[in-house]
Amino acid sequence: MARLRQRLFPNPGFYGWRVVGICFLCTALTSPGQSFVLSLYIDPLMADLGMSRVGISSLYALCTLAAAACLPVVGGWADRFPARRYLPTVLILLGGAILFLASVQGVVMLALAFFALRLLGQGSVSLGTLTVTVRWFRRYRGRALALVTLGFAAGELVFPGAIYWLTERFGWRGSLLVIGALYLFLFPPLVWRIVREPRAGDGAPDGEDAEAARRSGYVERPDPGFSRAEALQRPVFWGMLACMAVVPLVITAVVFHQVAIFASMGWATVLVPIAFAGFALGGVVGTYGTGLLLERIPVRFGVPISMSFVLAAFLSLLLPLAAAPAAILYGTLLGLCAGSTGATNELVWPDYFGIQAVGALKGVVNAVRNGATAAGPPLAALLVTDIGLFTWSFVLFAALCATAAVVGAFLKPPEAVGGR
Numbered sequence: 001m002a003r004l005r006q007r008l009f010p011n012p013g014f015y016g017w018r019v020v021g022i023c024f025l026c027t028a029l030t031s032p033g034q035s036f037v038l039s040l041y042i043d044p045l046m047a048d049l050g051m052s053r054v055g056i057s058s059l060y061a062l063c064t065l066a067a068a069a070c071l072p073v074v075g076g077w078a079d080r081f082p083a084r085r086y087l088p089t090v091l092i093l094l095g096g097a098i099l100f101l102a103s104v105q106g107v108v109m110l111a112l113a114f115f116a117l118r119l120l121g122q123g124s125v126s127l128g129t130l131t132v133t134v135r136w137f138r139r140y141r142g143r144a145l146a147l148v149t150l151g152f153a154a155g156e157l158v159f160p161g162a163i164y165w166l167t168e169r170f171g172w173r174g175s176l177l178v179i180g181a182l183y184l185f186l187f188p189p190l191v192w193r194i195v196r197e198p199r200a201g202d203g204a205p206d207g208e209d210a211e212a213a214r215r216s217g218y219v220e221r222p223d224p225g226f227s228r229a230e231a232l233q234r235p236v237f238w239g240m241l242a243c244m245a246v247v248p249l250v251i252t253a254v255v256f257h258q259v260a261i262f263a264s265m266g267w268a269t270v271l272v273p274i275a276f277a278g279f280a281l282g283g284v285v286g287t288y289g290t291g292l293l294l295e296r297i298p299v300r301f302g303v304p305i306s307m308s309f310v311l312a313a314f315l316s317l318l319l320p321l322a323a324a325p326a327a328i329l330y331g332t333l334l335g336l337c338a339g340s341t342g343a344t345n346e347l348v349w350p351d352y353f354g355i356q357a358v359g360a361l362k363g364v365v366n367a368v369r370n371g372a373t374a375a376g377p378p379l380a381a382l383l384v385t386d387i388g389l390f391t392w393s394f395v396l397f398a399a400l401c402a403t404a405a406v407v408g409a410f411l412k413p414p415e416a417v418g419g420r
Contacts, residue, residue: 014207016136019083020147022194023129026087027151029187031159032098032179033121034152035252035373036276038114040163041101043259044172049107057256057377059107063114064122064374068367071123075363078124083132083195088188090128094120095183102176122373123366131359134350135198138205139295145346146291152342153283153335160276224354224413228361231353234414240348241365243303243408245372247341250310250397251334253376257390264389267323274324275331282309282335283342290343299351302344303408307401309337314394345369352413 011017031037038060046056078086097116104110129148137144166175198205231237254261259269286309294302313333319326349365350358383392 010140011203011207015202016144016198016205016207019132019136019195020144022191023133023148024151024154025187026091026125026129026191027148028155028158029091029094029183030121030125030152031155032183033094033117033119033123033125034155035377036156036255036258036279037159037163038117039256039258040160040167041172041176042256045104045110049104049110051107053260054378054381056110057381059111060114060256061374061378063111064118065371067115067119067123068370068374070119071127071367071370072360072363074119074124075127075359075361075366077359078127078131078363079357079359082197083128084192084197087125087128087132087195088192090120090124091183091188091191094125095180095187097121098176098180098183102173102180118370123363123370127359127362127366130346130350130362131355132195132197134355134358136202136205141205141350142291142293142295142343142347143288146288146343149287149291149339149342149346150284153280153287153339156276156283156335157280160273164273224352225356226353226361228357228364231357231361232364234353236352236411236414239407240300240303240352240411241368243404243411244341244345244348244365245369246400246404247306247310247337248369249372249376249379250401251338251376252373253380253393253397254334254390256377257380260384261390262327265317265323265326267327271324271327275327278328278331279335279338282332282337283339284335286336286339286341287343288339290340291347294343294347298412299344299348300408300411302340302348303411304405306337306340306344307405307408309333309340310401311398311405313337314398317394 042053042056045051046053049056051059094117097113097120100109101113101117104113129151130145133144133148134141163175163179166178170178226234258272258275262269262272262275286306290302290305293305310333313330316326316329316333319329321329345365349362353361379396380390380393383396384390
């Protein structure tokens with residue numbers, strides 16, 4: 001057991017693992033800006049504001065696109081500002097956005113709330129956690145970033161049940177008030193106290209000296225050192241980005257319409273939290289397993305691995321299973337896809353292009369990926385059949401995933417500019 005623990009978490013006294021822990025928490029705290037939480041408020045928002053499903057889906061898409069357009073600028077801020085200032089500030093602003101959503105009374109207010117939540121929760125926090133983590137780790141970057149990314153699974157496990165519980169007692173607006181208060185007063189001081197950049201004597205990266213790493217057989221590849229402008233000139237960047245944008249589009253679409261999809265399958269809506277538990281468990285296994293694996297094989301193979309899980313999820317809908325096990329299997333396979341994709345997406349950009357401008361570059365990546373999430377819900381809504389089935393959506397999404405799996409497997413790292 002001690003050997004296994006040492007293998008999974010080397011150098012446990014290294015301060016970088018504390019930073020990973022607080023970044024894990026920050027990742028979990030992005031949940032109110034993610035589709036799986038916002039989807040739980042869609043029906044009451046439609047009822048209170050008199051909006052149709054296509055209308056609120058389209059508004060959500062436009063706000064997500066607007067927020068995504070801001071992320072390249074935010075990524076530059078994440079590169080320049082210390083994480084100790086950047087992350088608490090974003091969490092405070094996110095808390096304010098949650099409170100604003102609780103007060104919406106019209107379409108304009110809802111649009112502003114969606115914009116703020118998507119900008120801060122879905123995009124800005126992860127830029128800060130990435131930039132600080134890659135400065136602490138190199139050899140163990142795969143597992144470090146995987147642990148940070150596991151925060152998404154933790155949020156998926158905790159937030160749906162907590163929101164159902166809070167909504168039953170305080171109503172949907174009251175649940176948002178409680179959550180927003182925690183973001184304003186509890187989480188920012190905790191993050192500020194723990195997170196920081198590496199200092200002289202910390203032993204970063206990885207907490208071990210170079211000689212010990214060489215004795216273990218580790219060969220460090222020079223950091224590619226691309227600037228954002230240089231990276232954007234490489235065709236492999238855009239090819240990989242297209243592959244990385246497929247899963248956000250697909251997962252957001254099926255999660256946003258999860259209640260309607262469950263109804264079309266004849267599954268009770270009470271199975272949604274149970275399926276999310278499977279989603280969260282699959283996310284944990286997919287994220288950490290893929291992070292460890294991609295320390296040993298080329299990162300590009302994370303693309304076909306993740307796509308295979310979402311294809312399996314769609315195929316599972318054809319199995320003759322009872323509702324509860326079918327929902328759990330479906331949710332778990334989607335979670336494996338989301339987890340493995342998250343680990344691959346965190347690793348591929350610093351691995352291919354270096355950490356010199358990783359925040360600014362990831363801002364572009366997040367802008368496109370978040371834009372893809374905007375396209376998913378209205379696309380799925382438009383493809384719903386007259387009797388409420390999502391068959392054509394699943395066919396289209398499966399084709400996109402299969403194409404990305406093949407393309408991604410052949411996208412090798414670029415040669416550094418100027419022979420670096």
